[in-house]
Amino acid sequence: MSNNTLSVTDNRTGRTYEIPIENDTIKAINLRQIKVNEDDFGMMSYDPAFTNTASTKSTITFIDGDKGILEYRGYPIEQLAEHSNYLEVAYLILFGELPTQEQYAVWEHEILHHTFVHENIKQLMQAFRHDAHPMGMFIATVAAMSTYYPEGRNIQDEDARLKQIQRLIAKVPTVAAFSYRHSRGLPYVYPNNDLSYTGNFLNMLDKMTQVKYEPDPILERALDVLFILHADHEQNCGTAAMRVIGSSHTDPYTAMAGAAAALYGPLHGGANEEVLRMLLEIGDIKRVPEFIKGVKNRERLLMGFGHRVYKNYDPRARIVKRIADQVFEVTGRNPLLDIALELERIALEDEFFVQRHLYPNVDFYSGIIYQAMRFPMAMFPVLFAIPRTVGWLAQWVEMLNDSEQKIARPRQIYLGHETRDFVAMGERG
Numbered sequence: 001m002s003n004n005t006l007s008v009t010d011n012r013t014g015r016t017y018e019i020p021i022e023n024d025t026i027k028a029i030n031l032r033q034i035k036v037n038e039d040d041f042g043m044m045s046y047d048p049a050f051t052n053t054a055s056t057k058s059t060i061t062f063i064d065g066d067k068g069i070l071e072y073r074g075y076p077i078e079q080l081a082e083h084s085n086y087l088e089v090a091y092l093i094l095f096g097e098l099p100t101q102e103q104y105a106v107w108e109h110e111i112l113h114h115t116f117v118h119e120n121i122k123q124l125m126q127a128f129r130h131d132a133h134p135m136g137m138f139i140a141t142v143a144a145m146s147t148y149y150p151e152g153r154n155i156q157d158e159d160a161r162l163k164q165i166q167r168l169i170a171k172v173p174t175v176a177a178f179s180y181r182h183s184r185g186l187p188y189v190y191p192n193n194d195l196s197y198t199g200n201f202l203n204m205l206d207k208m209t210q211v212k213y214e215p216d217p218i219l220e221r222a223l224d225v226l227f228i229l230h231a232d233h234e235q236n237c238g239t240a241a242m243r244v245i246g247s248s249h250t251d252p253y254t255a256m257a258g259a260a261a262a263l264y265g266p267l268h269g270g271a272n273e274e275v276l277r278m279l280l281e282i283g284d285i286k287r288v289p290e291f292i293k294g295v296k297n298r299e300r301l302l303m304g305f306g307h308r309v310y311k312n313y314d315p316r317a318r319i320v321k322r323i324a325d326q327v328f329e330v331t332g333r334n335p336l337l338d339i340a341l342e343l344e345r346i347a348l349e350d351e352f353f354v355q356r357h358l359y360p361n362v363d364f365y366s367g368i369i370y371q372a373m374r375f376p377m378a379m380f381p382v383l384f385a386i387p388r389t390v391g392w393l394a395q396w397v398e399m400l401n402d403s404e405q406k407i408a409r410p411r412q413i414y415l416g417h418e419t420r421d422f423v424a425m426g427e428r429g
């Protein structure tokens with residue numbers, strides 16, 4: 001018998017089962033054979049919040065949380081952030097390999113020439129209240145896009161699938177920028193296809209009366225690197241939502257609206273906003289020790305610290321910190337940075353944080369950069385959703401091509417009432 005098995009003894013019956021181990025994992029369905037008698041449904045595993053359940057095999061993103069490693073298709077995030085750009089990384093994430101020069105030229109052309117949205121989409125967005133949250137507008141508009149591209153439902157047609165992917169990656173900056181302009185009461189700016197992906201996004205956000213808008217190259221590059229860092233992060237809450245919704249074979253627009261809805265929450269895409277609020281509340285570097293004392297007394301959390309997966313320095317945080325210095329040369333130094341640096345310095349030396357492996361995560365510095373670039377806090381989750389679009393779509397395609405996947409349908413442990421008879425309203429106590 002192979003050693004690659006797990007022996008499980010059920011002490012209720014005294015029976016032992018040999019469960020195969022593959023990739024250091026057992027299949028939950030193999031527990032089903034464990035029964036006390038023939039009528040028993042069989043054993044299940046219970047894992048609220050999926051803290052120890054792999055829902056898929058994947059070849060897209062690798063994370064080693066203990067060592068602080070993040071790789072897309074095997075390439076370390078540090079090398080991609082240094083040498084690549086967002087559209088090239090998007091190609092890598094989607095298709096599995098870095099593009100040749102020719103492949104990149106075609107890809108870039110396809111994305112940069114699908115940035116316009118239907119005029120009716122613009123009108124639809126104009127119908128939102130003047131103070132609508134940009135992320136609410138973004139989610140609703142992405143969902144509405146499914147009605148403009150009904151061929152998106154042909155999810156088994158690879159050409160049609162690719163078309164929707166290109167459309168979504170190309171148009172999300174436009175939808176995001178329109179939602180920003182709307183929330184500021186500013187006229188929408190149409191895309192400029194002569195600019196880079198992030199250069200055009202800055203154009204649609206900032207352009208006023210200039211005949212020709214020229215993005216600041218440092219800010220353009222900084223945003224591009226931030227987009228690289230946020231492009232994918234394996235099976236997080238939003239991506240899991242994308243896969244679950246997509247598993248019912250809905251179109252990618254509708255599935256992606258659901259993924260973006262998951263990202264909207266403060267425990268996911270909203271954490272950098274919480275960091276900013278915390279820094280504003282501390283207000284002065286002199287108050288940092290007092291704040292840290294509160295954290296250690298468990299009165300507060302140090303927002304932007306700690307991570308479910310990373311128990312080491314989040315590799316993205318290191319890169320974001322470097323970008324911050326470059327951005328501040330253009331925008332002027334954000335005074336909140338000094339508070340953040342002091343918080344980090346004290347926390348990294350303090351036993352409380354060291355013992356618990358609490359390090360800065362990606363959100364610790366990104367909010368400070370976005371604020372310096374004059375983004376309102378409500379835009380932070382939208383700035384996350386734009387680059388994550390490619391991750392969601394690559395994971396969606398992987399799910400559709402995976403013959404082991406079916407419609408997602410978890411089990412439950414029912415602890416409610418046993419069967420009982422209906423009681424007429426007048427007879428209820």
Ligand code: ACO
Nearest residue numbers: 267268271295301302303304305306307308356361362363
């Ligand atoms: N400040 C103070 N103490 C903390 C923090 C923090 N930010 N994070 C964790 N701890 C403590 C916990 O109280 C716990 O202490 P204990 O063992 O003495 O009870 C210990 O560290 C382990 O923490 P867990 O809560 O078990 O870690 P978990 O993996 O469940 O939580 C999470 C991870 C949610 C990110 C948490 O660290 C946190 O709330 N951080 C602040 C919010 C934040 O920055 N979120 C962004 C994450 S990155 C992203 O989503 C893109």
